[in-house]
Amino acid sequence: MANTRHHLDQAGITEAQWQQRWQAARWFLSADGETGKRYGNETVRVTPDGQVSIKLPVPLAHLANTAHGRYTLTSRVGFAHRGQAWRDRVEADLAVAYRIHHDPDRGRWYLTASWQQPTVQVIPLEAAQAAGMVGVDMNDDHLAAWLLDVHGNPVGDPRRFGYDLSGDAAHRDAQLRHAITGLLHYAKRAGVTAIAVENLDFTEQKTREKHGRRKRFRQLISGIPTGRLKARLLSMAAALGLAVVPVDPAYTSKWGAQHWQKPMTSPHRKPTRHDGAAIAIARRALGHRIRRRTPPPRDDQSDRRGHRSAQASPGPLGREGPRPGVPGPRTRCAPPHTAAKAGDQRAQHRPEHATAHEQHMHSP
Structure with missing residues (x-):
């Protein structure tokens, strides 16, 4: 100048x-x-x-x-x-x-x-699983999220981040940004380093040839903005230093509702099947099974229908241990005052046992 x-x-x-x-x-x-x-x-x-x-x-x-x-x-x-x-x-x-x-x-x-554009870094799966994970179930009107620890246990209450996809494109984009922002801030406050989402792709699965006359279902999957959600979630999560782990969507909604919705229900918490799906998604990303362990046999505790779900762990004997010696005739083959042999089945049921024979000889 x-x-x-x-x-x-x-x-x-x-x-x-x-x-x-x-x-x-x-x-x-x-x-x-x-x-x-x-x-x-x-x-x-x-x-x-x-x-x-x-x-x-x-x-x-x-x-x-x-x-x-x-x-x-x-x-x-x-x-x-x-x-x-x-x-x-x-x-x-x-x-x-x-x-x-x-x-x-x-x-x-x-x-x-x-602004400075951050570089998207790829981290190992073990590093993403180290601090737990937030499972996210994407729906046509909200994101259902639940925090899980590293062992696959749900922590706290489920979270819901809603959005309205009606109106013009600017309104829809603003709704998606607002929902994803709330989700990312929730994950940052929880202290996790990754978010688990379903690897959904409905580009070829919303035609009439695929689902016939199921118009409501076709409208449902068409309303889920999977492409925009994933692209927006990846860019915004990378800016906050969070990783996104995609998982297989097979049976997450079904098994989540079957195995997690009812157990997580309490008088002050009413989770939906979408909240159960969020748990299933996070457990699959953490490397755990979605389904809970099977219940005990229906009839009794025998092995007729298979082993019990919880077996006794090795350790000190409790009520299955030897009974204490009680004065008086307990059996026909063992005289009184044989507390030392109370747990010896051979001494109780075999009179020819050496110890039992010796005691018979010295008994009056």
Whole structure:
């Protein structure tokens, strides 16, 4: 700019135009973002719908037109390039840097957003399983999630993150971002490093040739936004340092409802079959069986119908141990006061046993 001042004829501008550019080059406001702050920036805050507010310094606090010393602009902003990626970041409260500057040639003010794109890293499955996992069951109107520890036991209560897919595309995208943001924040607070989801793909399974006249079912699977959910979940989870583990969706809903919905029901907790499916998904990702152990035999405790589900562990004898000696005739072959042989079956049932024979000889 200083060199252009001495060559105005070559630049093709007047001195007044150069003066405007000189001043416009100093009319800017920039603020670096910070992860964890609301919408990723505390100084220049931009909401997902484009509302801009600036945190004023203390000497200018009297100029604020909104609460907490903030000045809200009347105009709203929009990002034509990478606007979807920007919304994903601000919904997840990830760092976004902003710069407000003036263009004197066009007579407009511009707001530029920038951020550092994280590198998606692939971690071993053992590392993803080390701190437990959050199982997620994707449905046409909500995400059902449940936290499991490393042993496959459900922890706490199930969580539900709903969304409404009616309306235009912008509304649907905002609903998905909001649901995924709540899910990721729940996983971060739980301290896990991975999320387990079903590897669903309904691109070739929602035609009439596949399901016939089952119109309601075809509408159901068509309403589940699997492609958008997975793509959005992968990008937003990578930004927060979370891994996504896809699992086989076979029988997760059926076995989850059969083996986990009823056992996890309590007077203050009413899980649905989708919550049971979330447990099944997480257990499969952790390497555990979905189905619970089989119940004991129906008739008795014999092996007629197979072994019991819980066998006695080796250890000190309890009620199965030898009975204490009681004075008096207990059996026909063992005289009284034979407490030392109370647990010796050979001495009790075989009179020819050496010890029993010796006692018979010395008995009066």
